[in-house]
Amino acid sequence: MKKEEYLExxxxxxxxxxxxxxxxxxYQQGKIGGFLHLYIGQEAVSTGLxxxxxxxxxxxxxxxDHGVAINVGLTAKEVMxxxxxxxxxxxxxxxxxxxxxxxxxxxxxxxxxxxxHLPIAAGLALGDQYRGGDGVTICMFGDGATNIGYFxxxxxxxxxxxxxxxxxxxNNQYGMGTAVERASAVSEIRQKAEGYGIPNERxxxxxxxxxxxxxxxxxxxxxxxxxxxxxxxxxxxxxGHSMGDPERYRESEEVDCWQKEDPIGVLxxxxxxxxxxxxxxxKQIIADVEQEVEEAVEFAENSPEPxxxxxxxxxxxxxx
Amino acid sequence: MAVITVxxxxxxxxxxxxxxxxxxxxxxxxxxxxxxxYAVTRGFYDQFGEKRVRDTPIAESAIIGAAIGAAxxxxxxxxxxxTINFAFSAMDHIVNEAPxxxxxxxxxxxxxxxxxxVGGGGRQLGATHSQTPDAVFAHFPGLxxxxxxTPEDAKGLLKAAIRSDDPVLFIEHATLxxxxxxxxxxxxxxxxxxxxxxxxGDAVTVVSYSKGLQLTMQAADALAKEGINxxxxxxxxxxxxxxDPVIESFKKTNRAVIVEEGWRSYGVGAEVAxxxxxxxxxxxxxxxxxxxxxxxxxxxxxxxxxxxxxxVADIIKAVKEVL
Ligand SMILES: Cc1ncc(C[n+]2csc(CCOP(=O)(O)OP(=O)(O)O)c2C)c(N)n1
Ligand SMILES: [Mg+2]
Numbered sequence: 001m002k003k004e005e006y007l008e009x010x011x012x013x014x015x016x017x018x019x020x021x022x023x024x025x026x027y028q029q030g031k032i033g034g035f036l037h038l039y040i041g042q043e044a045v046s047t048g049l050x051x052x053x054x055x056x057x058x059x060x061x062x063x064x065d066h067g068v069a070i071n072v073g074l075t076a077k078e079v080m081x082x083x084x085x086x087x088x089x090x091x092x093x094x095x096x097x098x099x100x101x102x103x104x105x106x107x108x109x110x111x112x113x114x115x116x117h118l119p120i121a122a123g124l125a126l127g128d129q130y131r132g133g134d135g136v137t138i139c140m141f142g143d144g145a146t147n148i149g150y151f152x153x154x155x156x157x158x159x160x161x162x163x164x165x166x167x168x169x170x171n172n173q174y175g176m177g178t179a180v181e182r183a184s185a186v187s188e189i190r191q192k193a194e195g196y197g198i199p200n201e202r203x204x205x206x207x208x209x210x211x212x213x214x215x216x217x218x219x220x221x222x223x224x225x226x227x228x229x230x231x232x233x234x235x236x237x238x239x240g241h242s243m244g245d246p247e248r249y250r251e252s253e254e255v256d257c258w259q260k261e262d263p264i265g266v267l268x269x270x271x272x273x274x275x276x277x278x279x280x281x282x283k284q285i286i287a288d289v290e291q292e293v294e295e296a297v298e299f300a301e302n303s304p305e306p307x308x309x310x311x312x313x314x315x316x317x318x319x320x
Numbered sequence: 321m322a323v324i325t326v327x328x329x330x331x332x333x334x335x336x337x338x339x340x341x342x343x344x345x346x347x348x349x350x351x352x353x354x355x356x357x358y359a360v361t362r363g364f365y366d367q368f369g370e371k372r373v374r375d376t377p378i379a380e381s382a383i384i385g386a387a388i389g390a391a392x393x394x395x396x397x398x399x400x401x402x403t404i405n406f407a408f409s410a411m412d413h414i415v416n417e418a419p420x421x422x423x424x425x426x427x428x429x430x431x432x433x434x435x436x437x438v439g440g441g442g443r444q445l446g447a448t449h450s451q452t453p454d455a456v457f458a459h460f461p462g463l464x465x466x467x468x469x470t471p472e473d474a475k476g477l478l479k480a481a482i483r484s485d486d487p488v489l490f491i492e493h494a495t496l497x498x499x500x501x502x503x504x505x506x507x508x509x510x511x512x513x514x515x516x517x518x519x520x521g522d523a524v525t526v527v528s529y530s531k532g533l534q535l536t537m538q539a540a541d542a543l544a545k546e547g548i549n550x551x552x553x554x555x556x557x558x559x560x561x562x563x564d565p566v567i568e569s570f571k572k573t574n575r576a577v578i579v580e581e582g583w584r585s586y587g588v589g590a591e592v593a594x595x596x597x598x599x600x601x602x603x604x605x606x607x608x609x610x611x612x613x614x615x616x617x618x619x620x621x622x623x624x625x626x627x628x629x630x631x632v633a634d635i636i637k638a639v640k641e642v643l
Contacts, residue, residue, distance in 0.1 A: 093426075094424060103428045109429075116417055122385065150382075150412075154385065157379060318485050
């Protein structure tokens with residue numbers, strides 16, 4: 001990997017972090033409505049996955065989707081505008097935090113019903129298999145999602161049809177306030193993939209380089225026509241499940257402990273220790289991101305509300 | 321014009337569309353090797369092969385979910401639910417995913433898919449396997465819901481559904497498969513969202529669709545012998561719902577009966593009646609009547625089951641009451 005590539009991973013993670021920190025403030029000010037699920041702490045996962053993909057590989061994830069949105073190249077302006085419900089958001093202000101997508105960037109959404117996008121991901125992969133393309137669908141979901149039926153139907157179908165899907169469970173240890181052991185019959189979630197005969201692996205998710213490496217290997221395996229692969233990626237969310245989570249289900253020491261492994265800090269140290277860049281260069285990236293996010297907030301705040309006609313637009317593709 | 325059954329009409333439409341467009345494929349339980357539980361896809365597996373006629377696990381969410389994903393990539397899946405009663409196991413994907421994706425992402429996605437599902441009572445299958453829950457699905461904007469009652473409409477509407485860029489639920493009725501009727505030669509489509517006068521008359525407007533249409537046509541024959549000529553309007557599509565022919569007819573007759581096989585409460589009849597009150601109040605000369613299923617889970621016993629289902633005699637009685 002070239003120096004610029006490390007710095008780009010770093011920039012993306014800092015951009016996700018800063019965008020979300022600002023979003024949290026805007027939420028407190030009442031400028032963002034609905035649910036807001038922050039990805040803070042988990043940035044290495046989506047950043048590593050997107051860095052590992054080829055342009056023909058589709059991304060699809062759950063409602064904790066700001067990370068993927070930024071990784072695939074949606075701008076901070078588009079993300080911020082969608083959060084504020086503005087016409088300039090990628091979903092025209094009609095999707096909100098949980099529903100970001102971009103066909104152009106091969107990002108098939110943020111999906112808010114837990115687990116429901118897994119069968120849809122199987123269908124996206126079927127689309128590629130049917131046409132003989134070599135794209136892989138990378139489908140991300142939480143640990144909690146592995147307890148709903150859709151997960152099991154989706155995994156089973158993917159193996160029966162040998163679909164090109166990379167299943168990625170982001171095990172952040174909790175589904176809302178329920179710890180994995182309290183909701184899942186097996187706490188090592190990769191064992192569920194074992195049950196469907198899908199090759200699988202559990203990896204650490206706080207080091208973006210490790211995530212990228214594991215994803216590259218998995219994608220190559222799938223691209224050779226071997227069918228699906230399953231990655232369980234161990235990670236942790238530093239913030240509450242969504243805004244206003246009283247966090248009664250965990251001790252602050254546990255959070256502190258994980259924060260020592262902050263994925264941005266991990267990469268920062270790695271870059272400096274391996275002399276890929278200087279502290280100064282990294283500081284400059286942070287400063288640039290800071291400015292980019294401020295501009296995005298300003299842009300979003302000054303953007304127009306969706307026009308009233310938008311209420312009835314895009315219900316159907318055809319005239320009715 | 322050839323005379324064929326509804327089953328044949330559906331089968332022909334599917335086959336012709338698959339021959340016309342490589343992107344059309346079928347998935348569902350027993351659609352392939354078995355030939356379709358209701359024999360609609362008999363011979364398809366041999367003709368088109370396993371890539372385009374895909375047997376699935378018994379996993380309704382996976383069937384509809386995979387169809388949605390494939391449709392988003394530009395394919396045109398026709399997902400068959402063995403019966404509409406199993407749609408509830410895929411409810412999220414049918415009402416909460418397929419109809420929402422385009423709108424929610426600001427028009428970025430198209431979901432050109434068809435869900436074929438057969439429903440209906442009258443075959444002593446008991447309460448879980450005999451339902452006509454059409455109105456439930458028609459409730460959701462973003463989904464198109466069609467339910468043809470004749471071979472001509474079955475063929476033309478299925479073709480329209482497959483060519484539509486939106487998700488369409490195509491509801492069949494198990495006791496209509498053998499119903500025969502004339503079908504135009506060659507390729508044709510029946511537009512989605514257009515009601516049709518199936519039989520002209522002047523006495524009472526009787527609005528129906530699917531199985532209710534068959535019953536209504538039989539009632540019309542009986543009533544004609546007594547000199548009462550009802551006008552039969554077939555909705556064909558439940559969403560979008562085309563009220564124009566209904567209102568036009570109602571302005572002439574000033575009386576309406578609505579016939580559906582589903583339960584009366586919150587049903588298609590309730591919707592049509594409300595629209596008539598809202599949009600044609602000045603033309604009402606008699607209370608609008610509904611003929612529908614009794615409010616019970618459908619029993620197995622043949623006599624009880626028939627007591628619960630709407631009958632030709634109920635339609636005749638309702639027509640006479642509003643005259
Ligand atoms: C079918 C369904 N049930 C419940 C919810 C409410 N809900 C939203 S997120 C969530 C927890 C999911 O946990 P997990 O899959 O681990 O993802 P994480 O939030 O940790 O990223 C729940 C219960 C939902 N959105 N969908
Ligand atoms: Mg979780």
